[in-house]
Amino acid sequence: MKKKKIVLAGGTGFIGRYLEEKYRKENYEVYIISRQPQHISWSDTESIISAVDQSEMVINLAGKSVDCRYNEKNMKEIFDSRTKTTNIIGEAIKAAKNPPALWINSSTATIYRHAEDRPMTEEAGEIGEGFSVEVAKTWEKAFFNFELDQTRQVALRIAIVLGKNGGVMTPFTNLVKYGLGGIQGPGTQMFSWVHIEDVSEIIQFIKKRKDLEGVFNCSAPNPIPNKEFMSSLRKKMNRNVGLPSPKWMLELGAIMIRTETELILKSRWVVPERLLKEGFSFKYSTIEKALEDIVS
Template identity: 65%
Template sequence: MKKKVVIAGGTGFIGQYLQAKLKDLGYEVVIISRQSPHIQWSNQAGIVDALERAEMVINLAGKSVNCRYNSTNKKEIILSRTETTEVIGNALLACENPPPLWINSSTATIYRYAEDRPMTEASGDIGTGFSVDVANAWEQSLFAFKLTSTRQIALRMAIVLGEDGGVMTPFRNLVRFGLGGVQGSGNQIFSWIHIEDVFRIILFLQDNKDLSGVFNCSSPYPISNRELMMHMRKAMNRKIGLPSPKWMLEIGAIFIRTETELIFKSRWVLPERLEKEGFVFTFNKIDNALQQIVKNPSY
């Protein structure tokens, strides 16, 4: 009988990567999603059945934050995270043989804007504003469940970098069209993580059975926006990159129906707990990560 992992919200950029890597390791991967042919969120019995005797459940579900923060989208962003987390928690309570590990996505955006010092799990200051409210509600919905047989972990993920999606697509386009200079002041800190290390962190947390709670999922070497764009230009062999002032990006964000917080917020996050527990990153520096991601010469 094949070992089984359940990925909730597994049809996106991160979920597809995890699914392929876990299948390579011999796992059966079951997806919960709003999309057919996967198990639907309304199918509580099907979710319970999927979770029975699974090795772990990884919940990545949530509406993309790449949209305008109007009242309708704000409500959907929060509910798509808290309600799906509650569905999984209730399904785990109904299991006879629940998975021993529940990893729930969270976000490094839970910390305040920081240019003065890095944020760790122990010493980080929780911020304010809508994105922080989302993160708090998300984690509260996870830890509200008091499970005796299942470890619960919230992964506070920094911006995930990889070949096949996420923020790399717009960043590459900016550089390709000569707009790969600094965005805004360029001093804001960019905390990031390579998607391969996200996968490896999940396996590390699975193997280390005494670990639970909150973990920062980010490279130990965050960089400034100025450094990021310099490394992007270098990786893509582009010498010139015009800067994008804040006012220009604010106008552009309206036209493409997104928010500029992803660019302007200074997220300075360190993976203190992971490093203390002995996790070693494959892609700890941005130049190594970008060399792997931007290896296709067509970029």
């Protein structure tokens, strides 16, 4: 019997590695498109069309990490790595004889404005401004510019993904370990997050529900302020004391480790209204449940 086939584009990051392992266990043939030599190259058009053809689903996670300084070179790479890869996949799906039933493209919860006054939903959320927002808008525009007859399109506005063995939990747990796990900046900024297992289940839910398309917030239903997140993490790691990091210190540290403070200081208050309305049930709906699983 022929193996079922799934394509993971940009599948070498934290989410991609998790999904690859999951689908291989479920006996899927997993095709990965990336810049790494062992995978299908982004410049190999024929191989990409061949991978996409007769696949059940294409999941595109490609994009240069935003964990860097926003200089001209990096900003161009962040834009190009999202829009160009999305265009390559769209063209491959158009060229395939048997296109996939579903194309999921990642987007980001950062598309919404800095919000400390109310949560942002798909319907009532306000799009923000600034570099990260422009990236997200351009990315989604590139995706939805494709009008495909046989392929459903879903953009996942993914919040900060939490899970074991990597991702953002590594720097956060290190801060707590070395006594620096206090509030960051004002501590009032909202922290929207989602457990990696729920990301995977959301993808399955959308795959099964053939009536769903468009934009979905991929975030847990209970976002929390930064100070509550850091406090929960300290408690879980049995650390009573955590020195706070005021904004000036974060600015200085960001320059030293070549990143941007926006990643910590922007208030992302995002809720998954559409998923909840459609009946999706989160396994990790609260930060306590998520940390219980992640910080063993």
